[in-house]
Amino acid sequence: MTTTRKHTALPKAQILIEALPWLTRHHGKTVVIKFGGNAMVNEELKAAFAQDVVFLRHAGLKPVVVHGGGPQISRALDRHGIVSEFKAGLRVTTEDAMDVVRMVLAGQVQRELVGLLNRHGPLAVGLTGEDAHTMTATKHQPRIDGALVDIGRVGEITDIDTGAIEALLADGRIPVVSSIARSQDDHHVYNVNADTAAAALAAALGAETLMVLTDVEGLYEDWPNSDEVISRLTASQLEKLLPELSSGMVPKMEGCLHAVRNGVRNARVIDGRVQHSILLEIFTDEGIGTMVVPDAHEGDAV
Numbered sequence: 001m002t003t004t005r006k007h008t009a010l011p012k013a014q015i016l017i018e019a020l021p022w023l024t025r026h027h028g029k030t031v032v033i034k035f036g037g038n039a040m041v042n043e044e045l046k047a048a049f050a051q052d053v054v055f056l057r058h059a060g061l062k063p064v065v066v067h068g069g070g071p072q073i074s075r076a077l078d079r080h081g082i083v084s085e086f087k088a089g090l091r092v093t094t095e096d097a098m099d100v101v102r103m104v105l106a107g108q109v110q111r112e113l114v115g116l117l118n119r120h121g122p123l124a125v126g127l128t129g130e131d132a133h134t135m136t137a138t139k140h141q142p143r144i145d146g147a148l149v150d151i152g153r154v155g156e157i158t159d160i161d162t163g164a165i166e167a168l169l170a171d172g173r174i175p176v177v178s179s180i181a182r183s184q185d186d187h188h189v190y191n192v193n194a195d196t197a198a199a200a201l202a203a204a205l206g207a208e209t210l211m212v213l214t215d216v217e218g219l220y221e222d223w224p225n226s227d228e229v230i231s232r233l234t235a236s237q238l239e240k241l242l243p244e245l246s247s248g249m250v251p252k253m254e255g256c257l258h259a260v261r262n263g264v265r266n267a268r269v270i271d272g273r274v275q276h277s278i279l280l281e282i283f284t285d286e287g288i289g290t291m292v293v294p295d296a297h298e299g300d301a302v
Contacts, residue, residue: 022284023283026060026208030063030202030205031056031064031210032209032210033211034213035065035066035067035113035272036068036213036214037213037272040272041071045272049116049213049278051120052278053117053278059283062169064165064177064207065124065174065175066198066201068109069105069109069178087142087149089248089251090154092151092154101180105128105179105180106126110128117174125173125175127175127176129179129197130181131164133159134160134161134162135159135181135201136159136183137156137183137184137192138155139154139190153190154192157181166205179196181197196254198255199256202259203258203263209264209268210256210264210266210267212256212269212270215271216269216271217271218288219245231290231291232291234292234293234294235293238253242254252269253269260294268281269292271289277289
Protein backbone atom coordinates (compact mmCIF):
# COMPACT_ATOMS: atom_id res chain seq x y z
CA MET A 1 0.00 0.00 0.00
CA THR A 2 2.80 2.37 0.96
CA THR A 3 4.67 1.59 -2.28
CA THR A 4 1.59 2.39 -4.37
CA ARG A 5 1.18 5.73 -2.64
CA LYS A 6 4.80 6.59 -3.29
CA HIS A 7 4.44 5.84 -6.99
CA THR A 8 1.24 7.87 -7.39
CA ALA A 9 2.75 10.83 -5.55
CA LEU A 10 5.99 10.89 -7.54
CA PRO A 11 4.63 12.79 -10.61
CA LYS A 12 3.38 15.53 -8.27
CA ALA A 13 6.85 15.88 -6.80
CA GLN A 14 8.37 16.05 -10.28
CA ILE A 15 5.97 18.84 -11.26
CA LEU A 16 6.92 20.82 -8.16
CA ILE A 17 10.64 20.31 -8.83
CA GLU A 18 10.21 21.53 -12.43
CA ALA A 19 8.68 24.72 -11.03
CA LEU A 20 11.58 25.32 -8.61
CA PRO A 21 13.90 27.37 -10.88
CA TRP A 22 10.95 29.50 -11.97
CA LEU A 23 9.83 30.00 -8.37
CA THR A 24 13.37 31.08 -7.48
CA ARG A 25 13.60 33.46 -10.45
CA HIS A 26 10.23 35.15 -9.90
CA HIS A 27 10.21 35.30 -6.09
CA GLY A 28 9.42 38.81 -4.86
CA LYS A 29 8.81 40.10 -8.41
CA THR A 30 5.75 42.07 -9.49
CA VAL A 31 3.59 40.58 -12.24
CA VAL A 32 0.86 42.67 -13.87
CA ILE A 33 -1.92 40.58 -15.40
CA LYS A 34 -4.52 41.98 -17.77
CA PHE A 35 -7.71 39.99 -17.25
CA GLY A 36 -10.07 39.86 -20.23
CA GLY A 37 -11.52 37.88 -23.10
CA ASN A 38 -13.30 34.58 -22.58
CA ALA A 39 -11.62 34.11 -19.19
CA MET A 40 -13.77 37.00 -18.01
CA VAL A 41 -17.16 35.50 -18.95
CA ASN A 42 -16.69 31.73 -18.56
CA GLU A 43 -17.35 30.62 -14.96
CA GLU A 44 -14.78 27.79 -14.90
CA LEU A 45 -12.09 29.96 -16.46
CA LYS A 46 -12.84 32.78 -14.00
CA ALA A 47 -12.44 30.40 -11.06
CA ALA A 48 -9.19 28.97 -12.51
CA PHE A 49 -7.86 32.51 -13.08
CA ALA A 50 -8.52 33.40 -9.44
CA GLN A 51 -6.74 30.23 -8.29
CA ASP A 52 -3.73 31.06 -10.47
CA VAL A 53 -3.43 34.60 -9.12
CA VAL A 54 -3.71 33.43 -5.51
CA PHE A 55 -1.11 30.72 -6.24
CA LEU A 56 1.29 33.40 -7.54
CA ARG A 57 0.78 35.38 -4.35
CA HIS A 58 1.47 32.37 -2.10
CA ALA A 59 4.45 31.39 -4.26
CA GLY A 60 6.11 34.69 -3.33
CA LEU A 61 5.23 36.83 -6.36
CA LYS A 62 3.34 40.13 -6.26
CA PRO A 63 0.42 39.92 -8.71
CA VAL A 64 -1.52 43.02 -9.79
CA VAL A 65 -4.69 42.48 -11.84
CA VAL A 66 -5.98 45.07 -14.34
CA HIS A 67 -9.33 44.53 -16.02
CA GLY A 68 -11.71 46.04 -18.50
CA GLY A 69 -15.17 44.67 -19.20
CA GLY A 70 -16.17 45.01 -22.85
CA PRO A 71 -18.95 42.36 -22.98
CA GLN A 72 -20.45 43.46 -19.66
CA ILE A 73 -20.38 47.13 -20.69
CA SER A 74 -22.07 46.37 -24.01
CA ARG A 75 -24.87 44.46 -22.25
CA ALA A 76 -25.39 47.23 -19.71
CA LEU A 77 -25.47 49.91 -22.42
CA ASP A 78 -28.11 47.87 -24.28
CA ARG A 79 -30.22 47.72 -21.11
CA HIS A 80 -29.95 51.51 -20.79
CA GLY A 81 -30.86 52.03 -24.45
CA ILE A 82 -27.42 53.42 -25.34
CA VAL A 83 -26.01 52.27 -28.68
CA SER A 84 -22.50 50.74 -28.60
CA GLU A 85 -20.31 52.34 -31.26
CA PHE A 86 -16.64 51.73 -32.00
CA LYS A 87 -14.14 53.86 -33.93
CA ALA A 88 -10.49 52.90 -34.49
CA GLY A 89 -11.11 49.83 -32.32
CA LEU A 90 -12.15 51.95 -29.30
CA ARG A 91 -15.57 52.38 -27.71
CA VAL A 92 -17.13 55.79 -28.34
CA THR A 93 -17.88 56.90 -24.77
CA THR A 94 -20.45 59.67 -24.32
CA GLU A 95 -21.14 61.21 -20.90
CA ASP A 96 -24.13 58.86 -20.44
CA ALA A 97 -22.09 55.87 -21.58
CA MET A 98 -19.27 56.84 -19.19
CA ASP A 99 -21.65 56.63 -16.22
CA VAL A 100 -22.52 53.08 -17.27
CA VAL A 101 -18.85 52.14 -17.91
CA ARG A 102 -17.88 53.35 -14.45
CA MET A 103 -20.77 51.51 -12.81
CA VAL A 104 -20.05 48.22 -14.61
CA LEU A 105 -16.27 48.20 -14.16
CA ALA A 106 -16.07 49.33 -10.54
CA GLY A 107 -19.44 48.03 -9.32
CA GLN A 108 -19.82 44.72 -11.14
CA VAL A 109 -16.73 43.27 -12.86
CA GLN A 110 -14.27 44.34 -10.18
CA ARG A 111 -16.55 43.24 -7.31
CA GLU A 112 -16.98 39.80 -8.82
CA LEU A 113 -13.24 39.34 -9.37
CA VAL A 114 -12.38 40.55 -5.88
CA GLY A 115 -14.96 38.10 -4.51
CA LEU A 116 -13.47 35.18 -6.45
CA LEU A 117 -9.96 35.96 -5.21
CA ASN A 118 -11.12 36.43 -1.63
CA ARG A 119 -12.64 32.95 -1.49
CA HIS A 120 -9.03 31.93 -0.89
CA GLY A 121 -8.37 34.41 1.92
CA PRO A 122 -8.45 38.16 2.69
CA LEU A 123 -6.19 39.07 -0.21
CA ALA A 124 -7.78 41.16 -2.97
CA VAL A 125 -8.53 44.87 -2.75
CA GLY A 126 -10.35 46.66 -5.58
CA LEU A 127 -9.58 50.16 -6.78
CA THR A 128 -9.97 52.17 -9.95
CA GLY A 129 -7.47 54.42 -11.65
CA GLU A 130 -9.28 57.32 -9.96
CA ASP A 131 -8.26 56.17 -6.48
CA ALA A 132 -5.24 57.95 -5.01
CA HIS A 133 -4.55 59.43 -8.49
CA THR A 134 -3.37 55.99 -9.64
CA MET A 135 -4.10 56.82 -13.30
CA THR A 136 -4.38 60.28 -14.82
CA ALA A 137 -5.45 60.81 -18.43
CA THR A 138 -6.28 63.40 -21.05
CA LYS A 139 -8.70 63.07 -23.94
CA HIS A 140 -7.61 60.57 -26.58
CA GLN A 141 -8.42 61.40 -30.20
CA PRO A 142 -7.44 58.68 -32.67
CA ARG A 143 -6.65 59.44 -36.31
CA ILE A 144 -8.92 57.91 -38.92
CA ASP A 145 -7.91 58.56 -42.54
CA GLY A 146 -5.53 61.22 -41.31
CA ALA A 147 -8.12 63.22 -39.34
CA LEU A 148 -8.51 63.41 -35.56
CA VAL A 149 -11.82 61.90 -34.41
CA ASP A 150 -13.74 62.71 -31.21
CA ILE A 151 -14.73 59.49 -29.44
CA GLY A 152 -15.91 61.10 -26.20
CA ARG A 153 -14.54 60.31 -22.78
CA VAL A 154 -11.80 57.91 -23.87
CA GLY A 155 -8.53 58.67 -22.16
CA GLU A 156 -4.85 58.58 -22.93
CA ILE A 157 -2.78 57.97 -19.80
CA THR A 158 -0.45 60.84 -18.92
CA ASP A 159 0.64 59.86 -15.42
CA ILE A 160 0.69 56.87 -13.07
CA ASP A 161 1.00 57.17 -9.29
CA THR A 162 1.85 53.70 -7.95
CA GLY A 163 1.73 54.68 -4.24
CA ALA A 164 -1.58 53.00 -3.36
CA ILE A 165 -0.75 49.82 -5.29
CA GLU A 166 2.73 49.56 -3.78
CA ALA A 167 1.26 49.99 -0.29
CA LEU A 168 -1.19 47.15 -0.95
CA LEU A 169 1.57 44.90 -2.32
CA ALA A 170 3.75 45.64 0.72
CA ASP A 171 0.81 44.54 2.88
CA GLY A 172 0.56 41.24 1.01
CA ARG A 173 -2.64 42.18 -0.84
CA ILE A 174 -3.62 41.63 -4.48
CA PRO A 175 -4.67 44.95 -6.10
CA VAL A 176 -7.49 44.63 -8.65
CA VAL A 177 -7.56 47.77 -10.80
CA SER A 178 -10.43 48.94 -13.03
CA SER A 179 -9.27 50.77 -16.18
CA ILE A 180 -10.84 54.15 -15.39
CA ALA A 181 -8.64 57.23 -15.04
CA ARG A 182 -9.09 60.63 -13.44
CA SER A 183 -8.96 63.58 -15.80
CA GLN A 184 -5.90 65.80 -15.84
CA ASP A 185 -7.97 68.72 -17.15
CA ASP A 186 -11.37 68.69 -15.43
CA HIS A 187 -13.43 66.87 -12.79
CA HIS A 188 -14.59 64.06 -15.05
CA VAL A 189 -13.18 60.58 -15.58
CA TYR A 190 -12.01 58.69 -18.65
CA ASN A 191 -12.55 55.20 -19.99
CA VAL A 192 -9.09 53.77 -20.74
CA ASN A 193 -8.31 50.72 -22.84
CA ALA A 194 -7.44 47.99 -20.30
CA ASP A 195 -4.51 46.64 -22.35
CA THR A 196 -3.01 50.13 -22.45
CA ALA A 197 -3.68 50.66 -18.72
CA ALA A 198 -2.05 47.34 -17.76
CA ALA A 199 1.06 48.14 -19.83
CA ALA A 200 1.42 51.64 -18.34
CA LEU A 201 0.99 50.25 -14.82
CA ALA A 202 3.53 47.46 -15.43
CA ALA A 203 6.09 50.01 -16.62
CA ALA A 204 5.44 52.38 -13.70
CA LEU A 205 5.73 49.54 -11.17
CA GLY A 206 8.94 48.22 -12.74
CA ALA A 207 7.21 44.86 -13.08
CA GLU A 208 9.11 41.72 -14.02
CA THR A 209 6.34 40.59 -16.37
CA LEU A 210 3.21 41.86 -18.09
CA MET A 211 0.75 39.09 -18.97
CA VAL A 212 -2.17 39.79 -21.30
CA LEU A 213 -4.95 37.20 -21.50
CA THR A 214 -6.50 36.89 -24.96
CA ASP A 215 -8.87 34.64 -26.89
CA VAL A 216 -6.14 33.41 -29.25
CA GLU A 217 -3.08 31.21 -28.74
CA GLY A 218 -0.68 34.11 -29.16
CA LEU A 219 0.69 36.15 -32.03
CA TYR A 220 0.45 34.16 -35.25
CA GLU A 221 3.36 33.94 -37.70
CA ASP A 222 1.29 34.41 -40.86
CA TRP A 223 -2.42 34.65 -40.03
CA PRO A 224 -4.76 33.54 -41.64
CA ASN A 225 -2.45 31.42 -43.83
CA SER A 226 -0.88 29.70 -40.82
CA ASP A 227 -1.79 29.08 -37.19
CA GLU A 228 1.87 28.82 -36.19
CA VAL A 229 2.39 30.94 -33.04
CA ILE A 230 5.49 33.11 -32.62
CA SER A 231 6.85 31.98 -29.25
CA ARG A 232 9.31 34.83 -28.75
CA LEU A 233 10.25 38.10 -30.44
CA THR A 234 12.11 41.29 -29.66
CA ALA A 235 10.66 44.77 -29.38
CA SER A 236 12.06 45.77 -32.80
CA GLN A 237 10.67 42.65 -34.44
CA LEU A 238 7.25 43.38 -32.94
CA GLU A 239 7.35 47.00 -34.05
CA LYS A 240 7.80 45.89 -37.67
CA LEU A 241 4.81 43.54 -37.39
CA LEU A 242 2.40 46.06 -35.82
CA PRO A 243 1.00 47.52 -39.09
CA GLU A 244 -0.01 44.02 -40.24
CA LEU A 245 -1.90 43.02 -37.09
CA SER A 246 -5.68 42.74 -36.71
CA SER A 247 -7.30 45.70 -34.91
CA GLY A 248 -8.07 43.59 -31.82
CA MET A 249 -4.43 42.62 -31.33
CA VAL A 250 -3.00 46.10 -31.86
CA PRO A 251 -3.62 47.56 -28.36
CA LYS A 252 -2.40 44.33 -26.76
CA MET A 253 0.84 44.22 -28.73
CA GLU A 254 1.36 48.00 -28.47
CA GLY A 255 0.99 47.53 -24.73
CA CYS A 256 3.62 44.76 -24.74
CA LEU A 257 5.94 46.98 -26.77
CA HIS A 258 5.47 49.93 -24.40
CA ALA A 259 6.10 47.71 -21.37
CA VAL A 260 9.38 46.14 -22.54
CA ARG A 261 10.69 49.49 -23.79
CA ASN A 262 10.01 51.01 -20.37
CA GLY A 263 11.71 48.65 -17.97
CA VAL A 264 9.49 45.54 -17.91
CA ARG A 265 11.66 42.43 -18.39
CA ASN A 266 9.19 40.62 -20.62
CA ALA A 267 5.58 40.83 -21.82
CA ARG A 268 3.49 37.81 -22.73
CA VAL A 269 0.26 37.35 -24.65
CA ILE A 270 -1.33 34.08 -23.54
CA ASP A 271 -4.48 32.12 -24.32
CA GLY A 272 -6.99 32.83 -21.57
CA ARG A 273 -9.23 30.04 -22.88
CA VAL A 274 -6.80 27.48 -21.44
CA GLN A 275 -7.39 26.73 -17.77
CA HIS A 276 -4.42 27.71 -15.58
CA SER A 277 -2.65 29.30 -18.55
CA ILE A 278 -0.90 31.73 -16.18
CA LEU A 279 0.74 28.94 -14.20
CA LEU A 280 1.66 27.08 -17.38
CA GLU A 281 3.35 30.20 -18.73
CA ILE A 282 5.27 31.15 -15.58
CA PHE A 283 6.17 27.84 -13.97
CA THR A 284 6.82 25.35 -16.79
CA ASP A 285 9.68 24.89 -19.24
CA GLU A 286 7.38 24.85 -22.27
CA GLY A 287 5.39 28.04 -21.68
CA ILE A 288 2.54 29.02 -23.96
CA GLY A 289 1.66 32.08 -26.00
CA THR A 290 4.01 34.79 -27.29
CA MET A 291 6.76 36.46 -25.27
CA VAL A 292 8.13 39.92 -26.14
CA VAL A 293 11.57 40.90 -24.80
CA PRO A 294 13.58 44.12 -24.99
CA ASP A 295 16.12 44.31 -27.81
CA ALA A 296 19.09 44.52 -25.47
CA HIS A 297 18.00 41.31 -23.73
CA GLU A 298 17.49 39.26 -26.86
CA GLY A 299 20.10 36.70 -25.89
CA ASP A 300 19.31 36.66 -22.15
CA ALA A 301 17.38 33.98 -20.33
CA VAL A 302 13.96 35.23 -19.27
